[in-house]
Amino acid sequence: MKTVNHKLPDRRSSPSMMRTKIFAAPPPLAYQTFSDQQQDVIDLLEVWQLLVKRKKIIFQITLVSLMLGIGYSAVKPEKYAYHTMLQIGTLMPGQPKLIESPQDVFNKVKSAYIPLTLDENRKTETDTKTQPKFEDILPPKDTNLLKLEMHCKLKDEQLCKSLINGVIQKITLDHSRMLNISEKNLSGKLKAAENALKNSKDLLEYSLQKKKRLTQTAELITNQLKEKKAMLEKNLKNRSSIKSSSAAGAMSILLIDNAIQSNQTLIDNLEKQLYINLGQEQDNLEKAEKDNIRHQSEQQNAIDEIKNLLLSINNTEAIVPVLRSENPVGTTPTVIVTLSLLFGLCAGLLAVFLLEFTGRVNSYNKSASESALHAV
Template identity: 25%
Template sequence: MSTNKESLQNIRHINTQQAQDTGVRYIMLESNHEDEINLLDIWLIIVKRRFLLLSVLLLCFLVGVYVALTAPLMYTWSTAIEVGVGDYDKTGVSRPVEAPSSVLAKLQQSYIPLETRKMINTGSGIVEVPAVNANLDKNGNIIFLDIKGSDENKALYTSLLNSIVDKVKQDHRRLSSLKRKDLELSLVSSENSLIRLKDHEQLLMSQYKRLDKKQALLETRIVETRGLLSASTQTREKMLRGASTESKVLLLMRTDSELRAHRTLLASLEEQRQITLENTRETMQIKLTENRQQQLEKNASIDRDKIQLENLLETRAIIEPIRSIDPVGTSQKLIIVVSLVAGLFLAVLAVFLIEFFEKARTYAAERG
């Protein structure tokens, strides 16, 4: 330090001499080394105030330990709502009673605030209830509910979650009941229609069997008519061989009339057997086929309604509200570490502030 001062005095002397010789005035700015930051000085200050630094650090550590040990442990109570199945599309794929996104919106905007307010207004001394979070499972029908709080309010959180779930179930119970009633009515209607189709099938089968009897009767009459026609023909031929008399002419005219009647009857009977009867048989076969097809459709409809009734699920809570196994939130270790870091910062700050105030006081005393 003395060497620096001597150098500055020599430079000041030379500048003064030059100013006297040339008439030019030089201004020299002296360097103040005391304002420069020196790591060694900082270390000396810390060593000097080490007891203060350790005291502040120990105080913050004790405060952190106290907070970590006395702060209540926070847990998560959670449950899950499965939106019920209330309908099926044309392809038979199940659809929820209500769109899960709509249920989530109702929970967030209506059910959760309403049940929370009811819980506060019960007069149990509760002023504030932690927020209930609702989240929808992606591409699913499950909505998760959770609430964070201390273990001492376990009954409160469980009751709140159950009341929210009951609110959703109550809203969906009406829709599920309507769908169940609709399926039951559809099932009864299909079963009654199936009974009527089976009765009609029995009637058609009886009519179809009677066609065989009718065919046999027609064949019998055809044989008889052919016999009468043959006899009338033979009689006419005999009458034509003999001499013609007035009585024989009258008898011949009557025989010709009988021949025409027998031929007409025979043609009608043949038409009934070969055309009318076969047409009736084909028509009844078509009706039987249609009837049996309708029975298959009704059986499929009955099976579908039964499956839908069996798979019709009510909106329900998958699990009762349960507490998380491990505490959530800031851990005790993290609180202690943060208190140590904060204590170190405050301790260093306190050391330098006291050192600054002490130097300021000394400087003010020297100036005074």
């Protein structure tokens, strides 16, 4: 309670006002407390007491879960990984020019070849409910390798190998079509190069034959020169022995001079043909022969390169046959038992807390009902 001070009334005021007591009393202040609100708070000690109290339930649930885990691990069929590595074929040597990139091959395998192979297997196999599935394995970067893998039971080993080989066969047939086009182009280039080399060899043979004929022609001209020079010497001797005083001698000298001039002209022509014309032609043949040999060498190199290209073309194939992993894949029995033990323990704790919560709710409802009956 709070008292408010006031001034005394003036004596000159009215008596009614003097008798008035001026006191101000504010309303009582209300303080909110939490003592009326009951809350269930479980501390660590209560939790421990609760777990000790309900330990039988926890043990039973954990034991059941553990037994189920042991039973499942005992009857769970073991699966093995069946896998192989595909090496994507190449079109050119010395450079990474593949038939297709590993990512493109992977997309084809995943979206086309695997579904087609599995569909073909469904048509031939009666039991398709347990048909194994391919594992999604992305191709490694910067390589020409692609892995195919399936997880199968031992009894399905032949089925898994058949499915993987079926996918490999489809990839190989697809890439064979691409390789045939490249091989045809290279085979055409090889045929053209071989024909060019054959023509060069024919030209070289013709040049050698012509060179041989030039040699024979030179020998023939040399023999003619010898004969004409001998005749020229003979004419010169005859001319020096004839006397020009008589008319017959003058006529003979005239005839001999004509013969000498004719032989000298013929000798000049033969020497020109032998030392100039035949020499120039022989030089041209030797130069053509050298050029021909050089061209043959270049053409042979081109042929060898094309042959190497043909030999270096490789189709896509499996590096190794389909292999089985040494150990089973998937969750091991130890992991299954451990997980079942942890699951049973967690389920037991949850069950205890739910039972305690349910019990307290029922107790609260019962107390509320009794309080309502007493109030009535």
